[in-house]
Amino acid sequence: MQQLAVSAKPVVVHVGLHWTSLVVSCLFTLNLVAMPFYFYLHMPIIPVEEEAVPGVNSTRAYVTSMQARYTPRLANQVYVSDVHSGIIALRTDLSSELLGLCDDHKALLVSRIQGSVFFSPSIQAMTIEFVCGKNHTNVDALWGHYYFGVHVANSVLWSSQHGDVSTICYLFDPFVHYWTCSILEFLSRVFLSGYIAHQCWRYFYDPVAQLFGDLRSNPQGKTCRNVQLVIGEPTSLVVSNAWIVLAFTMDILLHPGTLGSATLRLIQPFDVWGGVLGSLYFGRLVWVSYAALWLWNYLYKHSARLSPVSCTVCAWTTTVLGVVLTKIDFIWTLALQLFMAMFNVHQAVEAIDVTFGTIVSCVLYGLVPFGLAYVEGTYWRLCWAKINPTSFNGRAHRLAHGDVKLRFLTWLYRVHNKQDDATKSDRGSIYKLFAMDERSQRNATVSQNSTDCYVRSLSATMHQLDVARVSLASRIKWHKDMSLTFQSNLSTTSVLGELHVSEASDNSSSGPSVTLVGAKNALWVQ
Structure with missing residues (x-):
């Protein structure tokens, strides 16, 4: 009886991308790429003057010119924003009902x-003298805004009386550069x-492309039919770059007039x-906060055990804090009076100096991420009592999640299995290394977890069988006290490795012993 040798057909593994994660990642990247141009939401690219404006030295002529230009536009509007020059004009009508505030609530008025x-x-x-009837002459005033001794903006005020209604028009004119x-x-x-x-491309998307190409030529798993790559996003890489942080911070500090325009736009309710x-x-x-985090990471990252701050949480907190503080009128009034009393290099009656206020604001925003780190550390101590945050496993879990x-x-991507979420999400040998040796983190203050990708093994019915969390190897900072060895493994891909970390002996002051299994120049570790 002739026996026929039947060779088993190899399992065909389809490797694809998780398209939702790719779209979300691209949206984050587009936001980063477009961020330098958000400045032009408040200022024109090239200022265009509709007509010649008299010099500031001619106070009366300057006020008259602005009054003639914007009074007709404010006749039917209470808020005017000139996109050609960056000027903002506001109109306020005070009826006789508010005159009761003249006696005891002048600040509220x-x-x-x-x-x-x-x-x-x-x-x-x-x-106050005009509104409360002590001075029946219309008010026409011009005063300057100074920043480190430089004249950066003008404020113009004029008024009119129509029966029992007092109309006050205010104009903010930030200086813009020549074309x-x-x-x-x-x-x-x-x-x-x-x-x-x-x-973004060099340090994130190019390694992702190499990982995807390597997975297609070397699909993981023998029982799965589908492999899917879930892509992270590169925001944390960008906000950790010293030159990018410096560029955005200097852009903010060198344009105080734009900050004044944003303040007026935020306060007005119309x-x-x-x-x-x-x-x-x-x-x-938030770039001021990122600058503070970068500076802290550069100087003291090994001596201060702060929880890494999520850049997205930091951005939202900074925005909400700025909006809330700006909306509270008495805080601005009190702060302005304090700044005027403590720091006014010109000692001019009709001038305000915003230097000290800008410095205090930057210090406040610089302290925001450290407050977030403290809150997050407290959260982990209180809400994760079953995991000791001071132990090795507790620190690794906190860093990973x-x-x-x-x-x-x-x-959103439904990466983890619902029935075994804890064990499936604890993958990632890089976090064991970070928990054991803080010096091995290239950036210890800004959380880099969002750059992690996931390799999902799926059945023919697209049921998830396994998931591997992979992290960029560039996040690791190899130092001289670390014992590092390499071990080749033909079963792994050429861009993916795995770390095996063992703790040093108690009597040894050296770092941990690390074995990198896989390619020596692996771009990713799992």
Whole structure:
């Protein structure tokens, strides 16, 4: 009887991308690439003057010119934003019902006037005299805004009386550069945008492409029919780059007039889109927080055990904090009076100096991420009592799953099995190394977890069989105290390795012993 040798057909494994994760990752990248141009939501690329404006030295002519230009536009509107020059004009009508505030609540009366956050003390007194009837002459005033001794903006105020209604118009005129400087600034932002795109591709998407190509040529698993690559996003890589952080921070500090425009847009209650633009600009102040985190990581990352801060949580916290503080009128009024009393290099009656206020604001935003790190550390101590946060396993679990954005994205992508979520999500040998040796983290202050990708093994019915969490090897900082050995493994891919970490003896002051199984120059570790 002839026996026929039947060879088993090899299992065909289909390797594909998780398209939802790819789209979300691209949206995060587009936001990063477009971020340098958010400045132009408040300022024109090249300012265009509709007509010649008299010099500031001619105070009366300057006020008259602005009054003639914007009074007709404010006749039917209470909020005007000039996209050609960056000027913001606001109108306030005070009826006789508010005159009862003249006796005991003058500060509250002034706060009802749009733009009063930038009134100098003399302008406030002049306005109260006009509104309360002590001075029947219309108010025409001009005062400057100074920043480190440089004249950066003008404020203009004029008033009129119509029966029992007092109308007060306020105009904020931030100085913009000449067209040559404006073009150079625009080109510098184009360069910064291109540099961000280059960093995203070189340090994230190119390794992802190599991982995907290697998985297609070397599919993981023998029983699965499908392999799916879930892609992370590169925001944390960008906000950890020193040059990008420096560029955004300097862009904010060198344009105080834009911050003044954003403040007025956020405070005024008439235009919803203007309020959104103001909120977006205050969101840019998160780069001051990123700068503080980078500086702390550079100087003290080995001596301070702070929880890594999620860049998305930090951005939202900074935006909400800026919006809330700006909306509280008495805080701005009190702060302005304090800044004027403590720091006014010009000692001019009709001038305000915003230098000290800007410094205090930057310090406040710089402290935000450290407050978040403290809150997150407290959360892990209170809510995860079953995992000892001071133990090795507790620290590894906190580092692997402390990023709120990552937890949301893995839930959105349905990466983990519902029945075995804990064991499936604890993969990632890199976090064991970080928990054992803090010096091995290249960036210990900004959470890099969102750059992690997941390799899912799926059955023919697309049921998840297994999931492997892979992290960028560039997150590891190899140092001289670390005992590092390599062990080749033909079953692994050429871009993917695995770390085996063993703790050093108690009597030894050296770092842990690490064995990298797989390719020596692996881009990813699992």
